[in-house]
Amino acid sequence: MRPAVHKHRGVTSGNGRRPVQLRDVAAAAGVSISTASRVLTGSGRCSAAARLAVEEAARRLAYAPNKIARALRAQSTRSVGMTVPWLRNPFYAELVEAVDVFLERVGLDLVLADARGSWQDEARRVNALVSRRVDGLIVVPTDHQESAAALAEAARHIPVVLLEYEVGELEADYVGIDNGLGIELVLDHLCDQGATSVRFLSSAISNSASRSRLQAFWKGTEERNLEPGEPILGRFTTKFGKEAVLRIIEEGPMPDAIVCASDVVALGVMGQLRAEGISVPDDVMVTGFDDIVFAELSDPALTTVHQPRRRLADVAVSALVSRIEGDDREPTRVELPPHLVVRRSSLQPPRIVEASSPA
Amino acid sequence: MRPAVHKHRGVTSGNGRRPVQLRDVAAAAGVSISTASRVLTGSGRCSAAARLAVEEAARRLAYAPNKIARALRAQSTRSVGMTVPWLRNPFYAELVEAVDVFLERVGLDLVLADARGSWQDEARRVNALVSRRVDGLIVVPTDHQESAAALAEAARHIPVVLLEYEVGELEADYVGIDNGLGIELVLDHLCDQGATSVRFLSSAISNSASRSRLQAFWKGTEERNLEPGEPILGRFTTKFGKEAVLRIIEEGPMPDAIVCASDVVALGVMGQLRAEGISVPDDVMVTGFDDIVFAELSDPALTTVHQPRRRLADVAVSALVSRIEGDDREPTRVELPPHLVVRRSSLQPPRIVEASSPA
DNA sequence: ATGAAAGCGCTAACAA
């Protein structure tokens, strides 16, 4: 069999010129393709002369390796996929950012996908990421049950780490916070402020955190002799928060406090309460969960449970990396402690003044 | 040359089992690989029998094509890359979502990357996307000048569409809004409300929109006999909004209105004003730009310039797709009209009451 | 130290 003749592609239509390839670098450096490859990947021995020639040629030609070809050959894309329930929720966006930082640190590219609030979309995105051969997956799942199928299938091929929410029946590493503790912190604080009746707002498309938070709500109200109104379950959107307020108003007496399992919900709640002429915290106290940047900026500023995004991301990335490297121990489960950030939305007089201008 | 013997890879470490490949489907269906390929890609003729057998086999084995291999062969990944200046800014997140929707509609995958506020990171991400061989790029650039180099290089290989901001010296399609008009709408309204002095807050890492908005501010204040304070330029973050307020206070008399070129800035401004005991809109009016979801929920609700995300995304995706399909006409430049959303942050008495509970 | 050659999993041109 004679050596293959390298036929160049014809001119590409439009603006694309042929990218410079390894063979161009090799030719320019006067070495074989394999030598060029060795130099550039840093694997295997090679003479100093070859090294210099290849590096110079690569630089001069602005060579950028075709990662598709490299991935096919190496059976690894050096990338990890991530999906979140809904990117427009700033909490998830901030989580993504934190993950991105840690992935960059270990030299992996992030390939991000948005489930846009639907587990069907999530499943499609997860499948697409697997087909694109990401080396691993960090998933903030949309649904405790519905997310299971696609993730289980993905997990047969690549490591999957669950972030924030667990998924029933799925054996995978998980990193989140202690949701029960978060709710307890809120309830303790509300008791301190003299609340006796509280209402709980969370997402229904049940993720595991909602479950834990709801459970903690039931248990916590009982233990503290708080009167729990019927929980209202929807989704983690401002719209849901608004609607829930309408329902609360309709249903009867305003509770002392509205406990929201998400800041965006709480922000929606406060917006609607204001529209209805109901004052926070005078008429009703409101608390959130997550501590997104807008929680501090609302008026009144929102009391909320702070989630340590950096540490969550750090643990998630570390876990995934060690799985990618072949670690096959039992699935890990990590719960980080959240902390309460008290702001004006839940403070009763005598009030603690946050800032005072020099009189 | 005898037919290649297909050697299976050894067991993969950890949890990965060998994904089912086209040859498995072909074998199961009792046809050749190429027939299987033809059936599944829908290209070329094939008998009904073959079609049925292959489809059945593919379904039974849960075959998912290796998109890396397909991409290498087809010289197309059926994906488009997108970068935004900072994903944690809800406006960009909402823009991404809109783009995602339209891309899905035309069967392209979105590969999203976050520049995290730095043009260096942006450049790295753009390079990575090109190396990953996305078929095109939709970029909301971070910087009018600094973004140029990496984008120009990318544009030599694949179509690039600029969204929201233009980039100097870069010949590429652009879709944004009429920023001048946006500022004029704001200034007109402020005049109506009796403002005579206004201050402008925008981003310094200059993107083209900031430029247009600043320019419109100078021109507009002059035309309307408004007294313009010195513009304060920083970045599109809540933090910058807060800092700017401190500076305004320090520098002297409070203007009648603070015009922000971004909602997140305006939200930071209002938060800090409140902390300082300065009332909006009584002591100073505030306006934003973008109309993110939190603009409506702030107290007072924020008057802002609404950007039509859907239409922006639609135009951007359409332009990119036609470029990918080979369209090589002159670069296009589209400016969509924004509109003003008046809310309480800029209303002087007699006030329009937004909602009233039945007394 | 270096080059030839064999694929990674798939598509498509060509032959039968």
Place this chain on the structure above:
DNA sequence: TTGTTAGCGCTTTCAT
């Protein structure tokens, strides 16, 4: 209609 074959651009034995 179907199978054979030649790659896509790269990495990596295996000889030399």
